[in-house]
Amino acid sequence: MAAVNYNPITQENIEEAYEGIFAPWVKDLGLYDFRVEHGFTSARLPISDRLKFSSGAVCGQALMAVIDTVTAIAMGTTERTPKGTAYQHTHFLRPAIDEDFLVEAKIMRFGKTTAYADAKITGVTSGKIIAHAVLEFAF
Numbered sequence: 001m002a003a004v005n006y007n008p009i010t011q012e013n014i015e016e017a018y019e020g021i022f023a024p025w026v027k028d029l030g031l032y033d034f035r036v037e038h039g040f041t042s043a044r045l046p047i048s049d050r051l052k053f054s055s056g057a058v059c060g061q062a063l064m065a066v067i068d069t070v071t072a073i074a075m076g077t078t079e080r081t082p083k084g085t086a087y088q089h090t091h092f093l094r095p096a097i098d099e100d101f102l103v104e105a106k107i108m109r110f111g112k113t114t115a116y117a118d119a120k121i122t123g124v125t126s127g128k129i130i131a132h133a134v135l136e137f138a139f
Contacts (some may be wrong), residue, residue, distance in 0.1 A: 009076040011036045017076065022089040026069055029062060031103070034073070039107040041074040046100050046122065058096035064088065067119045067133045071105035075115060075137045079106070081138075086114060087136040105135075113139055 006017035009019040014034045018027070029051070033044040043066070051062040068085055075082040079080040115137050 005081065007076055007081045008038075009036060009041075009073055009077055014073070018073070021072075021076075022069060022115060026065060029066055029069070031066060031069065036073065036077060037112065038072060038077050040105070041070050041077065042069050042102060042104040043073075044100055045103055045121070046059045047098065055095070056097050058101075060090070060092055062131075063092070063096060063121060063131050064090050066101075067101050067105070067121065068135070070103045071117045071119050071133075071135050072137070074105040074107055074117060078110075080110070080115075080139050082115070083138040085135060086138045088133055089135075090131055090133040092131050093129050096121070096123075099123045110139075115139060 004020055006013060009017045014036045030046050030048060031043040035042045045066050051058045053059050067090060068088055088127050102124050105117050108116045108118050117135045119133045119135060123130060
């Protein structure tokens, strides 16, 4: 089966692109309510017992995965097709507990072979920032 090119990803094709691009375990994280613009994507991550440590906080691996996923979608909103994440640096600022989360990613700069993005996770109810990340994608 030939690979399908979804670029550019738009609000109109985000559901099909999300389904076609990402691995089943990524989709199992439960991201929904995607908002897509050129160079920007946001999505909601529902609180889930499957993503929690015994302390009740969502584990950092899950948070990093949703940051990477939403940022990959933002990278796909341009005419350039990303090859993948080259670098991700994430700061965890407070525990992710007891609410759904808003994940946002914005492309900050394109170079010849890479692009840089800024991403964050905030609590939907509290508005408090949970994590902040800087990412580099290869093109």
